[in-house]
Amino acid sequence: MFKSIKTSVVALILVSSAVLANAQKKMTEGTLTYGLAYKLTEEQKSAMGGQEPPAELKVKFNNGLTKIEMEQGPALIGIVSDNNDKTGLLLIDVPIAQKQFAVKQTKEDVEKVMGAMPKFSDFKATGEKQTVGGFNAEKYTFKDDKGGAHELWATKDVELPNVGSQNYFPGLNAFPVKYTLVQRGIETTTTLKSITEGKVGPISKEVPTGYEVVTMEDLAKMQGGGE
Known part of the structure; x- marks a missing residue:
């Protein structure tokens, strides 16, 4: 069941969220909605195992913290970014398998993602x-x-x-x-749909109780080493 969660899709969203979150770090509280369109080669489609990257992302923000929530296959995915100290947290919940994983992103991890992008x-x-x-x-x-x-x-x-x-x-x-940018070899067009100011509640960057802390490499191994 876990093999259907493609780390390539998750990695793409992590890159996208890094760009989106950096834009919002001084806003007070609310939700941004973005539309995403992709140009995928047949090879890229095959690597994603038939899964479509999300066509829309909602980014909640509150005092320098942002959170993206989405579904991918059987998994519920949350991406928390702390734009004050440039760290992040990836949460993956697979209810059907009763598995919960957390991947911590250090400042160095985030800088590596941003550093790999064009200037x-x-x-x-x-x-x-x-x-x-x-x-x-x-x-x-x-x-x-x-x-x-x-x-x-x-x-x-x-x-x-x-x-x-x-x-x-x-x-x-x-x-x-x-x-439009090329991220992890995939051409992605990001379009702002709306900005809604309003309460979104507290956003925590702590690992929730019951989540197993792993690395992105661990996730790849769990699905047989593929991306």
Whole structure:
């Protein structure tokens, strides 16, 4: 049963959550909803064992802590990120197998994920406008550290301190609402659907009682060493 939980899908979401969470670290409390679209090769589809990556992610945030909750196959997955000290926690609950696992992410783990991503610069507003997620957005062009050209949509309608994924899009000076990136070899387009302010309750980064602490490598071994 556990073999149906693909660590490749989980790893992709961990990368996505790192980018999303970094953008929200100064917001007070609420929920962000993102739509995700993927361009998958046949090989990538095969590696995921027929499982589709999530088409939507809801990110709860509260005073520097964010949490993503999703289902993947038989598992309930929670990803908690502490954007103040750059650490995280992955929780996997498999009710049908009565198994619960927790993977702690250290600051070094998070830095490794972010460090493996391209570095972007030279952001330029184009003047082209459209509405994204209910906000007035403008198209920006930018470059990566290998000379590649990219574009994204960002808004200045939302006043959120230290956002716009400043650690990921330094110098953008706007909040990104739609962008396409290649993460773990998979081209992913992320689009903001909505931002809802409101109470989401406390978010804990402690390992819940009953969860077995393991590593990502342990998870891969449990499913036969595959990704």
